[in-house]
Amino acid sequence: MRLPPAILGNAEEVLREILRFMAPADVTLSRYFKDHPRLGGRERGAIAECVYAILRNKNFFTEFGGFGTGASATMRRLVLLGMAEAVGVESLGGLSEDENDFLARIKEIDRSLLPPKKRANLPDWLYDKFVAQYGEEETLQLAAVLNTPAPLDLRVNTLKTDREKVIAELATAPIVAEPTPYAPTGLRVLKKPALQNLPLFKEGAIEVQDEGSQVLAQLLGARRGEMVVDFCAGAGGKTLAIGAIMRSTGRLYAFDVSEKRLSKLKPRLARSGLSNVHPVVIAHERDAKVKRLAGKIDRVLVDAPCSGMGTLRRNPDVKWRQQPQDIVELTEKQASILDGASRLVKFGGRLVYATCSLLDEENDGIVAQFLAGHPDFELVPMNKVLAEQRIPLEMGDTLKMLPHKHGTDGFFAAVFERKAGAKPAKADEAAEADE
Secondary structure, eight states: OOBOTHHHHHHHHHHHHHTTTSSOHHHHHHHHHHHOTTSOHHHHHHHHHHHHHHHHTHHHHHHHHTTSSSHHHHHHHHHHHHHHHHHOGGGBOSOOHHHHHHHHHHHTOOGGGSOHHHHHTSOHHHHHHHHHHHOHHHHHHHHHHHTSOOOEEEEEOTTTOOHHHHHHHHHTTTOOEEEOSSOTTEEEESSOOOOTTSHHHHTTSEEEOOHHHHHHHHHTOOOTTOEEEETTOTTOHHHHHHHHHTTTOSEEEEEESOHHHHHTHHHHHHHHTOOSEEEEEOSSTTOHHHHTTTTOEEEEEEEOOOOOGGGTTTOTTHHHHOOHHHHHHHHHHHHHHHHHHHTTEEEEEEEEEEESOOOGGGTHHHHHHHHHHOTTEEEEOHHHHHHHTTOOOOOSSSEEEOHHHHSSOOEEEEEEEEOTTOOOOHHHHHHHHHO
């Protein structure tokens, strides 16, 4: 069944706004769909996939699609290329002979013969950074996967059910799901079905969460009855996973500076059945609410604000919205947040620093800086942590999950332990003296 020709006009309209890069693409799309309620589910899906296909392939499409005269013709051709990539040419109705010929010509191009930088479909600055870290061959492997849609992963809420029961119940929908290789309560769903109306979802038995994100929650090693903080909780995906690991015992604080983000946790929390989670809005990492808990927390997770370069399969606009200067500003923020969060950790307690970035300066660079300024903390080798959590991954001192190697989003994590009886860092002493 072909899509109505008018859908191309809708896609052009929303694409113009998205390519200004003034807001995240998913936010712009959501607002557009809200303003156009007559668009059906199939049309919305096609428009969204078209936009994401354009964002993933922007360099290639712009170079080979810009044959029209004027901005309007170029935008039309971008949309044609995006739709052809997302739903197939055969799904498009109302195309002219010239447009069909144009799509046929583009389809014949062998992209593997393009120069490496063009093949990668990344901004020049990001491509150069990746090559410096991974080398050209691995960068091309990484970019190839980053330029494909992400799979749909679920986390099974073990307070309510188990993985085998969920697989069986999904099969009756019928939805095919298989266990994830690393996260013990994860499932990977084949295709992308609507889940919101399923009883499993409504009852809080499943949550949408990338497998890599689930692994980060495991690394914290939270135990029953402990005091735990998710320092940058956001909408609470990891908070809910940690709460389930704690079997809804102890006390789990979900800190975030955004009341809007934390508000998204409330309905998820209500479905989850957890009673140990306490969402708290903080002004910054030095907030009095944070200081009151200094030295009292068993485990702290810092999933720091970052460039998000590990999530390009889901958020391809990120690579075009971020600039090199943004990374510099982010690393300053990351170092400050990690320093603030570290003050919560009791002696012998665990601190996990994590990002969904693939850039060394946001990852290893922050770890080295933190250890240099905090002699009261030591790095726990990641292989030791993974073995302790029975996660079948081989890593060095830190966790580096890569889309082209592990099938997850890109994630980094380092685990620190506060040495028993060690003196706090000088910065801590100065802060305490100020209070």
